[in-house]
Amino acid sequence: MTERKPNLFERVGATTFDLFHNTFYAFGFFWNVLGETFRFRSRSRVSTQVLVMQILFTGVNALFIITLIAVSLGTVIIFYGNQITTLVSTNFVYTILITVITRELGPLLTAFIVMARSGVAIATEISSMVVTHEIEAYLAVGINPISYLVVPRFLGVTLSMVALNLYFNLSGLAASYLVAQFFHPIPANEYFGQLMTQLTPTAVASSVVKSLAFGFVISMVSTLNGFRAQQSTTEIPIIVIRAVGQGFALLIVVNILITLVFPR
Amino acid sequence: MRFRIRFAQQVVGFFILAALATLVVVLILMGLNQRWFDRGYSFYSRFQSADGLTPGMPIHLRGFEIGKVTSVDLNSNNRVNVVLQIYSEYYDKIKPNSVLELEQGTFGIGGGLNLLPGKNLLPPMEPDSFLPSTDTLLGKNLLAQGLVDQPANNDQMSAILAEVQTTLSGVNLLLNNVNSAIDGTSNNQLTGLLQGVNATLRSLDSVLTESAHGLVPNLSAITANLAKLSAQLQDPKGLIPKLLDPKGSLATILNDNNQLYNEVQSILDQVNQTLVQVRGLTQYLNQSTPQITGVIEDTRTTLKKADDVMTGLANNPLLKGGIPEKKPQNATFHDLRDEDF
Numbered sequence: 181m182t183e184r185k186p187n188l189f190e191r192v193g194a195t196t197f198d199l200f201h202n203t204f205y206a207f208g209f210f211w212n213v214l215g216e217t218f219r220f221r222s223r224s225r226v227s228t229q230v231l232v233m234q235i236l237f238t239g240v241n242a243l244f245i246i247t248l249i250a251v252s253l254g255t256v257i258i259f260y261g262n263q264i265t266t267l268v269s270t271n272f273v274y275t276i277l278i279t280v281i282t283r284e285l286g287p288l289l290t291a292f293i294v295m296a297r298s299g300v301a302i303a304t305e306i307s308s309m310v311v312t313h314e315i316e317a318y319l320a321v322g323i324n325p326i327s328y329l330v331v332p333r334f335l336g337v338t339l340s341m342v343a344l345n346l347y348f349n350l351s352g353l354a355a356s357y358l359v360a361q362f363f364h365p366i367p368a369n370e371y372f373g374q375l376m377t378q379l380t381p382t383a384v385a386s387s388v389v390k391s392l393a394f395g396f397v398i399s400m401v402s403t404l405n406g407f408r409a410q411q412s413t414t415e416i417p418i419i420v421i422r423a424v425g426q427g428f429a430l431l432i433v434v435n436i437l438i439t440l441v442f443p444r
Numbered sequence: 445m446r447f448r449i450r451f452a453q454q455v456v457g458f459f460i461l462a463a464l465a466t467l468v469v470v471l472i473l474m475g476l477n478q479r480w481f482d483r484g485y486s487f488y489s490r491f492q493s494a495d496g497l498t499p500g501m502p503i504h505l506r507g508f509e510i511g512k513v514t515s516v517d518l519n520s521n522n523r524v525n526v527v528l529q530i531y532s533e534y535y536d537k538i539k540p541n542s543v544l545e546l547e548q549g550t551f552g553i554g555g556g557l558n559l560l561p562g563k564n565l566l567p568p569m570e571p572d573s574f575l576p577s578t579d580t581l582l583g584k585n586l587l588a589q590g591l592v593d594q595p596a597n598n599d600q601m602s603a604i605l606a607e608v609q610t611t612l613s614g615v616n617l618l619l620n621n622v623n624s625a626i627d628g629t630s631n632n633q634l635t636g637l638l639q640g641v642n643a644t645l646r647s648l649d650s651v652l653t654e655s656a657h658g659l660v661p662n663l664s665a666i667t668a669n670l671a672k673l674s675a676q677l678q679d680p681k682g683l684i685p686k687l688l689d690p691k692g693s694l695a696t697i698l699n700d701n702n703q704l705y706n707e708v709q710s711i712l713d714q715v716n717q718t719l720v721q722v723r724g725l726t727q728y729l730n731q732s733t734p735q736i737t738g739v740i741e742d743t744r745t746t747l748k749k750a751d752d753v754m755t756g757l758a759n760n761p762l763l764k765g766g767i768p769e770k771k772p773q774n775a776t777f778h779d780l781r782d783e784d785f
């Protein structure tokens with residue numbers, strides 16, 4: 181006897197049900213992670229060691245590529261910005277630098293790099309652990325995989341994102357100053373003084389909040405998708421691709437929302 | 445073990461602490477540069493419109509930022525109240541009779557308020573007092589009376605206008621040079637050029653004069669001949685009256701009782717008869733063409749048969765050599781197509 185093919189209504193209903201189920205599951209997962217995060221300090225030193233290693237891999241090891249991108253971005257902005265500002269206003273280049281590096285592209289580019297490096301690594305690692313029944317082994321010996329695996333990664337990625345974003349800003353703005361010396365020399369105190377004058381607390385707050393939110397998004401999307409693996413290693417690449425796609429999409433959406441929330 | 449792994453805690457600690465330290469330093473520098481801890485001195489002003497006015501916009505004095513706009517509000521008289529904060533460092537610059545003017549940035553970017561300080565050595569105005577703007581009557585009066593220290597404009601438009609002024613001066617100088625060159629009072633290249641043109645025109649004039657000396661006698665002779673011909677035509681005893689004279693030769697020839705006309709008529713009749721005959725001959729030939737064609741075709745067939753008979757006779761061994769050779773005679777008709785090239 182052949183199985184009956186579901187009709188359109190049944191398929192739409194099933195898809196909607198899956199969507200709701202996944203959303204509620206994700207919220208439950210986030211809630212569980214947040215609860216375990218507050219209990220992180222009381223956990224054993226092993227989790228702290230995982231956190232340290234996560235910051236090392238996500239933050240310290242990504243510092244070079246982040247700096248490189250920041251330097252190139254700062255160079256481009258000061259080069260073209262100077263041509264524009266000769267027509268508009270001498271101080272306008274500082275506004276461009278702060279808007280592009282501090283408020284918008286700094287946090288977003290950093291998040292893309294972290295998602296591409298650490299997000300992928302986390303999703304792969306956790307899905308492999310699920311497939312090889314390591315998660316079941318943790319549960320069998322009474323270790324909560326959320327507190328031992330997810331929370332250090334969540335904290336590590338989020339802290340690394342904030343730190344990397346600060347280094348991105350520092351590198352980009354310093355590189356702009358250095359490049360400017362080649363075609364339009366500016367005294368250091370004048371350049372950084374003007375930057376500090378134009379930099380508003382709102383811009384700094386927006387940047388820090390974005391990096392915190394992006395860290396949260398990257399770690400949650402990566403770990404949640406990692407746990408979706410079932411039993412086959414062939415699922416791992418699919419899960420990783422899905423995690424990266426969801427991660428990038430969510431990062432852009434969150435970036436737009438935060439930009440709209442923080443006034444200029 | 446790699447350094448980073450071995451000293452992971454120290455590396456990560458430095459990584460995080462350095463980032464936090466950077467953030468703290470940036471916040472402190474921002475506070476110092478933006479005078480977060482400087483309460484400053486408050487003043488207020490009034491404008492006709494809030495266009496171009498925003499809270500937080502800077503107040504400049506000769507390019508230096510001396511304060512900020514704190515708030516912009518619409519009052520009960522539909523005028524715009526603006527509250528300012530002047531930094532403590534620049535408080536002594538707020539002299540009586542000072543006026544505020546709105547500085548429009550290029551493309552709407554980088555605007556602000558300009559403080560035009562009063563021209564006096566009086567002590568600064570009291571805090572929270574009224575600073576007139578250029579929109580108010582008081583501000584306009586202070587400017588008109590020359591009580592305000594107004595710097596020369598140094599914006600982009602002023603620079604463009606200065607360039608235009610320089611260009612116009614250059615054009616004026618050029619026109620003066622052209623004028624003096626035309627007058628011949630100057631000694632520049634244009635004067636030399638004009639003098640050269642003048643000399644060329646003189647040479648041309650002399651050439652034309654010399655040529656005219658040669659042409660004029662010829663023209664005079666032609667004109668004299670025409671006059672003579674005209675006089676002859678108008679002469680009552682000249683050619684025309686002779687031709688029209690009833691006793692003249694022409695009249696005598698024509699006055700012969702139509703004899704000449706009749707002879708000409710008979711000649712034309714004969715020509716006409718000849719043409720009729722030619723037409724009849726042509727029609728006969730046209731009608732006889734098929735028969736002529738048949739005769740020619742029969743003749744051709746007969747000649748072909750005769751040729752065959754002659755060939756047979758020539759090949760007959762009994763008669764071979766019996767026919768004497770004839771010396772070929774060239775045709776007298778000679779066509780140009782037969783020529784060898």
